[in-house]
Amino acid sequence: MQIVVLAGxxxxxxxxxxxxxxYPDAQLTVIVNTADDVTMHGLRICPDLDTxxxxxxxxxxxxxxxxxxxxxxxxxxxxxxxxxxxxxxxxGDLDLATHLARTQLLAAGLPLSEVTRRITARWLADDPRxxxxxxxxxxxxxxxxxxxxxxxxxxxxxxxxxxxxxLRAQPDALxxxxxxxxxxxxxxxxxxxxxxxxxxxxxxxxxxxxxGPILEVPGIRTALRTGxxxxxxxxxxxxxxxxxxxxxxxxxxxxxxxxxxxxxxxYGSRAACGVLxxxxxxxxxxxxxxxxxxxxxxxxxxxxxxxxxxxxAEFIRLAVKALPSSAL
Amino acid sequence: MQIVVLAGxxxxxxxxxxxxxxYPDAQLTVIVNTADDVTMHGLRICPDLDTxxxxxxxxxxxxxxxxxxxxxxxxxxxxxxxxxxxxxxxxGDLDLATHLARTQLLAAGLPLSEVTRRITARWLADDPRxxxxxxxxxxxxxxxxxxxxxxxxxxxxxxxxxxxxxLRAQPDALxxxxxxxxxxxxxxxxxxxxxxxxxxxxxxxxxxxxxGPILEVPGIRTALRTGxxxxxxxxxxxxxxxxxxxxxxxxxxxxxxxxxxxxxxxYGSRAACGVLxxxxxxxxxxxxxxxxxxxxxxxxxxxxxxxxxxxxAEFIRLAVKALPSSAL
Numbered sequence: 001m002q003i004v005v006l007a008g009x010x011x012x013x014x015x016x017x018x019x020x021x022x023y024p025d026a027q028l029t030v031i032v033n034t035a036d037d038v039t040m041h042g043l044r045i046c047p048d049l050d051t052x053x054x055x056x057x058x059x060x061x062x063x064x065x066x067x068x069x070x071x072x073x074x075x076x077x078x079x080x081x082x083x084x085x086x087x088x089x090x091x092g093d094l095d096l097a098t099h100l101a102r103t104q105l106l107a108a109g110l111p112l113s114e115v116t117r118r119i120t121a122r123w124l125a126d127d128p129r130x131x132x133x134x135x136x137x138x139x140x141x142x143x144x145x146x147x148x149x150x151x152x153x154x155x156x157x158x159x160x161x162x163x164x165x166x167l168r169a170q171p172d173a174l175x176x177x178x179x180x181x182x183x184x185x186x187x188x189x190x191x192x193x194x195x196x197x198x199x200x201x202x203x204x205x206x207x208x209x210x211x212g213p214i215l216e217v218p219g220i221r222t223a224l225r226t227g228x229x230x231x232x233x234x235x236x237x238x239x240x241x242x243x244x245x246x247x248x249x250x251x252x253x254x255x256x257x258x259x260x261x262x263x264x265x266x267y268g269s270r271a272a273c274g275v276l277x278x279x280x281x282x283x284x285x286x287x288x289x290x291x292x293x294x295x296x297x298x299x300x301x302x303x304x305x306x307x308x309x310x311x312x313a314e315f316i317r318l319a320v321k322a323l324p325s326s327a328l
Numbered sequence: 329m330q331i332v333v334l335a336g337x338x339x340x341x342x343x344x345x346x347x348x349x350x351y352p353d354a355q356l357t358v359i360v361n362t363a364d365d366v367t368m369h370g371l372r373i374c375p376d377l378d379t380x381x382x383x384x385x386x387x388x389x390x391x392x393x394x395x396x397x398x399x400x401x402x403x404x405x406x407x408x409x410x411x412x413x414x415x416x417x418x419x420g421d422l423d424l425a426t427h428l429a430r431t432q433l434l435a436a437g438l439p440l441s442e443v444t445r446r447i448t449a450r451w452l453a454d455d456p457r458x459x460x461x462x463x464x465x466x467x468x469x470x471x472x473x474x475x476x477x478x479x480x481x482x483x484x485x486x487x488x489x490x491x492x493x494x495l496r497a498q499p500d501a502l503x504x505x506x507x508x509x510x511x512x513x514x515x516x517x518x519x520x521x522x523x524x525x526x527x528x529x530x531x532x533x534x535x536x537x538x539x540g541p542i543l544e545v546p547g548i549r550t551a552l553r554t555g556x557x558x559x560x561x562x563x564x565x566x567x568x569x570x571x572x573x574x575x576x577x578x579x580x581x582x583x584x585x586x587x588x589x590x591x592x593x594x595y596g597s598r599a600a601c602g603v604l605x606x607x608x609x610x611x612x613x614x615x616x617x618x619x620x621x622x623x624x625x626x627x628x629x630x631x632x633x634x635x636x637x638x639x640x641a642e643f644i645r646l647a648v649k650a651l652p653s654s655a656l
Binding site: 041042043072074075076078079081082083084093094096097098100101103104107118119122 | 369370371400402403404406407409410411412421422424425426428429431432435446447450
């Protein structure tokens with residue numbers, strides 16, 4: 001069995017741990033968001049790829065949910081002593097080595113997908129049927145507009161990481177843009193994995209800055225719609241709030257309600273030219289199911305709390321069983 | 329009083345500590361060798377500038393004589409875990425932050441002299457009359473030829489750091505070359521400091537790979553010879569062996585005996601179109617003094633062991649008093 005997952009970072013990596021627990025023998029390819037990548041201190045940083053790698057490779061800090069277990073911050077403190085900005089980004093010493101490895105391999109001319117293969121070789125050696133692919137080998141950077149009366153047009157564009165980490169998503173996000181996305185292509189292997197898949201899962205990651213960019217890479221949406229595999233999406237919004245993270249701060253910027261049903265409509269049913277064969281919502285949102293079904297989007301309702309890989313595996317198996325026969 | 333010192337790394341920085349102890353109120357400009365700089369893991373590393381900075385800024389590891397006190401090696405171990413070479417270079421976490429700072433400032437387009445000013449601002453803030461300048465803002469890299477029967481012409485060229493650190497200078501050095509030196513110019517401020525100096529001191533650093541390159545930067549030798557300041561050189565070879573380091577492994581490659589008098593002749597007297605007004609040798613080499621004097625090179629003999637800044641200051645003051653009146 002070949003499974004493809006589209007995913008972001010913290011929530012996405014917990015979800016993939018559950019997929020692996022549900023299907024221990026499947027060939028599992030994870031297409032990871034790279035639209036919140038950033039260059040800091042000359043280092044190329046891919047937060048979602050790293051969170052996914054460390055989580056699946058059992059190197060993650062389990063309390064923070066990102067970065068390395070046993071991390072220290074000596075280099076970062078030194079950079080601050082030199083007065084070099086930014087100082088607000090969590091650049092741990094162990095994590096920094098990953099960025100340094102990536103930066104030098106990219107500088108040597110390797111595409112990000114090959115760099116990722118080399119980096120993950122260290123972490124995922126005991127699961128040779130698990131492959132992490134960046135959504136694209138091209139550079140995309142997400143920016144968020146916030147109100148700034150002093151700026152042209154009353155708004156100022158920030159790199160997503162500055163909005164997310166430095167400002168902790170406190171100012172209202174007025175708009176989102178992804179610089180460079182129109183010119184990207186799917187990374188080597190992405191379209192092939194989608195075409196060969198028996199099952200495609202959309203993780204309950206942030207719809208705006210994690211899943212959104214993957215679907216916007218030219219070619220990926222078409223590959224999903226023309227492939228034979230059923231596409232099952234999982235809501236990351238439960239009872240009107242994100243189960244993890246701060247998606248509620250960003251959904252308004254793209255005109256989508258902070259609501260599981262609204263996100264399902266945003267991804268869209270096959271009938272409505274969207275990508276979903278099935279949308280999976282938490283029991284807290286059961287009341288919305290009938291309306292979605294009436295609009296042609298198949299829905300499954302179950303508990304969606306990812307309290308452990310086994311708990312996650314259970315709701316994934318349940319959801320797959322709920323796929324309408326028309327999707328199989 | 330304005331003093332200029334030409335210097336390399338470990339020995340050079342001890343010497344400069346002595347110069348500062350001897351002349352606490354002087355404007356002191358150190359022109360530092362950059363010909364053993366190297367790029368590793370994408371980071372620009374300037375070993376002599378860093379050793380000088382950390383020593384004068386009291387951040388040096390006193391036992392090793394290079395690198396930072398309280399150093400750790402977490403990033404280096406991680407890079408090795410990724411299989412990234414080289415693993416033989418001592419890239420400490422604190423030290424790495426300096427390289428990362430330098431690399432990003434260079435990438436932003438600043439010349440090395442300005443980058444050095446910014447880095448040393450942190451370390452030398454309590455001595456505003458002390459300035460460190462790289463010998464040049466241009467890139468020079470020293471290479472060493474060793475025998476290799478399998479290579480073209482039976483010799484193979486290595487970066488100096490690979491010869492020095494990885495091979496610990498064990499193979500005979502057959503030849504030395506400095507890639508790029510012909511095209512260099514003195515860094516911003518170097519020629520001006522020499523022209524304005526009242527006294528110029530050549531540290532007892534390695535004549536082949538520390539002082540040699542400084543004198544080879546087009547314009548520096550001429551500046552020394554046309555300036556008004558007397559030039560006093562200090563022997564780093566005592567009784568036929570280097571007081572520090574491995575100069576004895578390199579002098580044969582440039583055809584100079586491992587002998588204080590031979591190094592003095594190599595730098596040359598003013599009369600012989602060299603740079604020296606006075607050559608200072610250790611008492612162990614007193615027997616050679618008469619021969620040098622007969623050849624027109626003024627010589628002072630004293631103890632040259634740099635056991636403390638005060639001991640170093642003492643022999644520097646003695647040497648300056650021994651300058652022939654013709655040089656003043």
